[in-house]
Amino acid sequence: MKSQFLLDPEITYLNHGAFGACPKPIFQNYQFWQMELEKNPTQFIQKKAAGYLNISKEALSKYVGCNPEDFFFVQNPTVAINTIMRSLCLKAGDEILATNHEYGAMDKTWEFYCSKSGAKYVRQNISLPVVSKAQLLTEFWNGYTTKTKVVFINHMSSCTALIFPVKEICEKARALGLIIIVDGAHVPGHIDLNIRALDPDFYTATTHKWMLTPKGNSFLYVKKTYQSMLEPLVVSWGYQSQVPNANPFLELHQLQGTRDISAFLTVPTAIQFLEDNNWSQQSQQSKQLILDNYQAFCDLLQSEPICPISSEFLGQMCSIPIRTQQPVELKELLYQHYKIEIPIMQIYGATYLRISINAYNSQADLDKLRLAIIDIQENTDLLN
Structure with missing residues (x-):
C-alpha cells in the first residue's frame, strides 16, 4: 500500500492520526475538481457546485x-x-x-x-x-x-x-x-x-x-x-x-x-478507494499491529499501558507514557536524525509518545522506532 500514497519514502511516518495522508488516486480526483473549477469558475460556483455537493x-x-x-x-x-x-x-x-x-x-x-x-x-x-x-x-x-x-x-x-x-x-x-x-x-x-x-x-x-x-x-x-x-x-x-x-x-x-x-467533492472517490482496497481488512491489520506492539513499547520505555490492550479501547493508535524533560527536543531528534515522524503529546502534566499507523505501515516501521528509542536511551539523556 505504501506506493499508493504521496508520503516521502525517506520518512517513517507514524503520525497518520494528526492530519491523515491522501492516496494518489484520491489526490488526483482532488486536482480534477480544482481544474473543473478553474475551467469556468462562474458556471462551477453558481450553477454546478450544489449538484456536485449533493452527490x-x-x-x-x-x-x-x-x-x-x-x-x-x-x-x-x-x-x-x-x-x-x-x-x-x-x-x-x-x-x-x-x-x-x-x-x-x-x-x-x-x-x-x-x-x-x-x-x-x-x-x-x-x-x-x-x-x-x-x-x-x-x-x-x-x-x-x-x-x-x-x-x-x-x-x-x-x-x-x-x-x-x-x-x-x-x-x-x-x-x-x-x-x-x-x-x-x-x-x-x-x-x-x-x-x-x-x-x-x-x-x-x-x-x-x-x-x-x-x-x-x-x-x-x-x-x-x-x-x-x-x-x-x-x-x-x-x-x-x-x-x-x-x-x-x-x-x-x-x-x-x-x-x-474540491476537497469535499472527493468523498465518493475516497469511499470507492476504501472499498477497492478492502479497507476493513487493511484497518484490522493496522489495529492488530497496535495490539501486538503496545506492551513491548511500554516495557521498553519502562511505563505501563494506559488501558486494557483490546479493541474496546484501542484502534490504529496508542499512546505510551514516557518520562522526558525535553519533549520538543526528543521529537525533533526522532525526525531529524532517525527520519521518524511521530508526535510527543502532553496533557495535564503527562507526556505520551503516540503511535498512529495505517495500511502503508508495517512491523518494520515499528522496529525502526524501537531501535531509535534504544539508541536514544543509550546515548542521550532525553528519556529518563
Whole structure:
C-alpha cells in the first residue's frame, strides 16, 4: 500500500492520526475538481457546485449513517464546534460536561465561549490507567450536576488515543435531557460509525484523517430538532435565500460565496478507494499491529499501558507514557536524525509518545522506532 500514497519514502511516518495522508488516486480526483473549477469558475460556483455537493453528501451519508440533508461540510471539527457553541445560548452557571482527554483546540473553544457567557466547562477527570468501561463511565458521570446542560465528548481521544464509550454516554445523556455533542474527528474510516444509531444532537468528524481525503474536509451533523436554532458561523448568500423550496438549514451553512470545495467533492472517490482496497481488512491489520506492539513499547520505555490492550479501547493508535524533560527536543531528534515522524503529546502534566499507523505501515516501521528509542536511551539523556 505504501506506493499508493504521496508520503516521502525517506520518512517513517507514524503520525497518520494528526492530519491523515491522501492516496494518489484520491489526490488526483482532488486536482480534477480544482481544474473543473478553474475551467469556468462562474458556471462551477453558481450553477454546478450544489449538484456536485449533493452527490458527495449522498455517498458520505451512507458511509456514516445519517441523512444527507442533516449535515454540511466544514474545514475541520473546530469550525463545527465554534458554530455550535455560538448558538447554544447557555446562561451563567450552566455547565458543559466533558473529560480531561478532549482535543486542545476544543478546550480552547469552550473556554472562550464560557468566558463570554458565564457557563462552566467541566473537564471531568478520567483516571489512568483505565481499568474498564464501567469505571470510565462512573468517573465521567461523577461530573454531572443539576447545572449540567450539555455533554461534550470525544469519540476517540487525540492525545491519549482512547476509544470512549460514546454509545452508553449518549443513551444516558438523552435520558437526562442533555444536549449531546460528539467530536468524532478520528472515527470515519477508523472505527465503525452509525450516527443514526448513536443518535447525538450534534456530531462532527473529519474525512481527511482516516477516510484519506485531502486536507480541510470535515462535516457537522445536526439533529433536525436543533437545525432551526443553529446560526451560521459566516452569514452569506444563504441567509434569506431566494431559491424556491430550498432547505433553510443547508442554505445558511453551505452557501458562503467564493471558496474551493474540491476537497469535499472527493468523498465518493475516497469511499470507492476504501472499498477497492478492502479497507476493513487493511484497518484490522493496522489495529492488530497496535495490539501486538503496545506492551513491548511500554516495557521498553519502562511505563505501563494506559488501558486494557483490546479493541474496546484501542484502534490504529496508542499512546505510551514516557518520562522526558525535553519533549520538543526528543521529537525533533526522532525526525531529524532517525527520519521518524511521530508526535510527543502532553496533557495535564503527562507526556505520551503516540503511535498512529495505517495500511502503508508495517512491523518494520515499528522496529525502526524501537531501535531509535534504544539508541536514544543509550546515548542521550532525553528519556529518563
